[in-house]
Amino acid sequence: FQNTFLLREGLESSSAQERINIWKVSWDLIGQHPILGIGPGQFQRAFQEQAPITLLRDVTPAEVNNALHPHNVFLMFCLSGGLLGFFSFLALLFVSLILTPKAWRWILFAPLFYLLLHGLIDTPYWKNDLAYSFWFFISTLWIAGNLSIITGKVVHGIKAGRKLGFPTA
Secondary structure: OOHHHOOOOOOOHHHHHHHHHHHHHHHHHHHOOOOOOOOOOOOOHHHHHHHHHHHHOOHHHHHHHHOOOOOOOOHHHOOOOOOHHHHHHHHHHHHHHHHHOHHHHHHHHHHHHHHHHOOOOHHHHHHHHHHHHHHHHHOOOOHHHHOOOOOOOOOOOOOOHHHHHOOOO
């Protein structure tokens, strides 16, 4: 826990400082590849190539090993799929929110909002168990949006359907 924010002897940087360095490199990579990104699964390789240029120093093998992903879900979508991937991700979230009935909206969107908030400092989407949670809540939002809840008063008519064997409301 002490290594998260404090520098100690024998440690080159804290976890927070490593994330800041990773984010700096990520922004430079986005600037170089804004439209299509660097591609899925290419972050560590791209980090290793770009980090010495961005950070103006050699990076250690430990820093490269810690840079499996950019530790930010929004940066990850920009890097993996470029602006197209990023805006597609935002569109998915927006459409999911809009299609969800108001009665269900905040109940179902709260866990997803937590994942997105957590996504500012980590990439929960790219870890299998957390990716499952993300897609579970997105699919729940879509299912809730497609539920047909019909309410109203039944008005009796001439009961023609009942005479044919098909009672109707």
